[in-house]
Amino acid sequence: MAEGEFAFIRRHLRPLAAHEPAALGLEDDAAVLAPTPGHEIVLTKDAIVAGVHFLADDPAETVAQKLLRVNLSDLAAMGARPIGHLLVFARPAALAEAWIEGFCRGLAADQATYGIGLLGGDTVSTPGPLTLSLTAIGDLPAGSALRRSGARAGDDLWVSGTLGDGALGLRVLTGELAVPPEAAAVLIERYRVPAPRVALGPALRGLATAAIDVSDGLLADLGHVLEASAVGAEVAAAALPLSDAAIGLAGAEDAALTGGDDYELLFTVPADQRNAVDELGRELALRLTRIGCITTERALRVRGADGREITSPRRGWQHF
């Protein structure tokens, strides 16, 4: 490790690990984590590349927040509670100090929000674009993980929050979509700083039969559940929850069906537990919407308000 890398770790990463005994002050070769007895450890790992996964002029703070939050969303989809994370920076020489400081500020704020810390971190240099890789660690009681494979015919299909905002926000940022300033701010914020459903995920253990987070788009992610569970589904387009900012916008329904970057939870629950889900939504003050049901026929059908099937030229949801 080059001398500059030690300085980087000391200066930028060590403060992020200050309150984490497992991080050993980032001074040792690895982090040491004491699991809660009777719990399992849940691990997920993602990388983002400048110019591919975030825009050059995205604020550094929100890049950090989104990187952490998409991983927390993966943990939530399994029903896990977040514990901490490890971070690797692959840094181009030209990366401004101010950008790194903004990134670490955003990360510190989110670590406080979610009650977690940095357990391990490293940095390497790269002649390519800034590349960030994060491993998130969570836990849950042994045997309670939510899987994609548990959906059964007759289950209700639910989704948290609202759909399509992230994809619409990206279209506003790239200039493809013009909307009034207030709506623009809401949609851009949803794209840049998604809200992982860290309270909902663990609350669904023992209630949901399957869960996934909506990162690739509702239909694509639902397709993964259907494939893993060997079932089909019907979705009522009119039931899709849209935000006030999205309602009435051109392409809003399409964004809700196929746009990515929502980071809401899509989950299935036996139909006799409908009241329990409604109760949970009230408890968490979180909109939970029943958007369809699981079917035995292995197809994914979306029906319009008139009951007729809507077909889409987009790959990956009509046939999977």
Added chain:
Amino acid sequence: MAEGEFAFIRRHLRPLAAHEPAALGLEDDAAVLAPTPGHEIVLTKDAIVAGVHFLADDPAETVAQKLLRVNLSDLAAMGARPIGHLLVFARPAALAEAWIEGFCRGLAADQATYGIGLLGGDTVSTPGPLTLSLTAIGDLPAGSALRRSGARAGDDLWVSGTLGDGALGLRVLTGELAVPPEAAAVLIERYRVPAPRVALGPALRGLATAAIDVSDGLLADLGHVLEASAVGAEVAAAALPLSDAAIGLAGAEDAALTGGDDYELLFTVPADQRNAVDELGRELALRLTRIGCITTERALRVRGADGREITSPRRGWQHF
């Protein structure tokens, strides 16, 4: 996630996770790991970048092996037993399919060697060079982790295997050093495919007072131990273990002192346990060499055969 990424995971990564229940077939959002009761989880994370950490014409198989092995070396330095790993590929579009296949072949071979599997994996595209990030997971009995901070004055200083081969191998590869073909093959192999001390590390729990792996160079890594332990050390240059391939080469002693890429374990043991270390070396059929001792004076001194201190213009070991 783009469709090509699913195909990549299905084709290349899923076979690497085939025997790992914790990986859930790479079908879910995260891996779920059941810790051994009474054990702690050890986590380490590294990234490598094409053109920076490996050479463009390094065989893909050995790139995979080195990436995994340097992380296993970090686990060994903590005294941990490896359990599994997570891998992220940031792939340029031009990366040849044959290269990826070679990489996965090398990884599969090493997974078999070390009895571990892939627990989670992902891929993203990048306009920059191939960047690989690996998180290794291990475990050890609670409270038994080897730290850098436990060295005490009077402890013996030990090192496993031989030193300097990795750095000499790199110099052979870059054409800076000409050696007979047989020695060249040995040194290059040591650079490309280091041997992490996965049996030694766990065996040192309860015996060593501090440990680190030699990745940055003996003196730099010893400096980390001395700093963390608030002590100093004396090293006898004549005691440094050199391989038959390295003995007599120009710069061999310097490579042993300051070259990186050895991935041997450097550790401290109370002087009254000398026989136990010798016995352990015999048991593991691994050369373990006493190269000096820990001192109260917070300085790192290297003495030649005549007892006189050797000074070096290199930064980072005379003063730390």
